[in-house]
Amino acid sequence: MSGYNAFAEVYDKLTDNIEYKKRADYVSALFDRYGVRGKEPILDLACGTGSLTIELAKLGYDMIGVDSAYAMLSQAQNKKYEENADVLFLCQDMTELDLYGTISGAVCMLDSLNHLDSAEDVKRTIEKVGLFMEHGGIFIFDVNTIYKHREILGNNTFVYDCDDVYCVWQNSLNDDDSVDISLDIFEQEDGAYYRSGEEFSERAYPIEQYKKWLSDAGFEILHIYDEMSDRELNDQTQRAVFVARYKNRR
Template sequence: MSSYSTFAQYYDELTQNVDYAERAEYFCGLLQSLRHPAGLVLDLACGTGSLTLQLKKRGLDVYGADASYEMLTVAQQKAAEAQQEILFLCQPMQKLDLYGTVDTVICALDSINHLTSERDVLAAFRRVSLFLNPGGYFLFDMNTLYKHREVLANHIFLYDTDHVYCVWQNHYEGKTDRVGIHLDFFGKEGALYRRSSEHFYERAYSIEKIGELLHTAGLTLAACYNDCSMEPPRPDSERVVVVARKEPISESEKEH
């Protein structure tokens, strides 16, 4: 995966449409519906820490991990400004190596889609399973095949904010359901603009394939919902939320 060194500078400004407070409320509500005490929570692929902070403000004992040092630098600054002490680890999902186990893992805003091979998705799921306590939950969302094929596709998007003008160009690969994303940033520097670029891929997976990979990793696909709802996915759902569980240890297993 890319380190998103350039994207990190503009990420928050270009994602102002994301309501992190609403998403944090949703995940907290989802945990309540599962009757699962959040316990120690990992915000996996936490990016610039916006969701981590919202979860922390709701009383969760949470820390974050992300593969991008630049993203985490922004996250640390935001936590300090909010006077919140939050641990952030610079680790890719596929090589997650925690100090101990956790009770809940949350991975939001399509981070799973940034893993563009089934091997990497399985590696990430295995690391989550390794560090998730029995009975714990892994909640994540992801872009759907529909979104990759119909919404992202080969389209171009333009963003014009106070500090940056961004040209977002997509290239859809039908055989793999990958989208190549090329971002050109024109950041304001006085009366001039400085151009920088970022390129990465995202891949969409079917719910069936995700279920298979979760099972192989020792996790159970417990539920799947349309984004930020308790409703089942629709054919035109652009994002879905997956609920996976690490099953508790049985009495017979405890005896051995």
């Protein structure tokens, strides 16, 4: 995975359209539906700049945010102090997750699992979550679907013009349905634009493959939703939301 250093500096500006409070409410409703209440220890895996982590902390969860990018966590720590949020942020690769105790739930949102370098890394990450999950704990994660990679991201180019940041997002679809992404980022400062760049890839897998990885790691799939809704997964779902319960006894 990339270090996302250049991306971290502008990530919040480029994702200003993401309603983190609304997403936190959605996740909280799912936790409540499947038996995880507030004050429980919850892991936010690949937490990025910490926006969702902090919103969940405001709802009463005992939050741990984990990300492998120092630059992202630096932004998260700044938000933590600004919001006076009680959150523990840890810099770890999600494939090597190592917590100090067990958790009652975990989230991994905004297609973070798609950013892992291989299918084996996704499998290993799910196993790691299970390793620290209490019996009956709930794992909620979303993934970009193969449909989205083929039909939406594809070989398309997107342009974002956000105040003092301009970004050209170029995609290249591969035969295995992975997408190589190249970002050209221009930041305005003192009347001049400064250019930086970032390159990374996303990989999409069949829904049945995620089901197998979950089952092999000791999880029971409770439901798969269309993103940010109670709608069933369908053949045009762009982002699938998995809800799974850890059923292995230690």
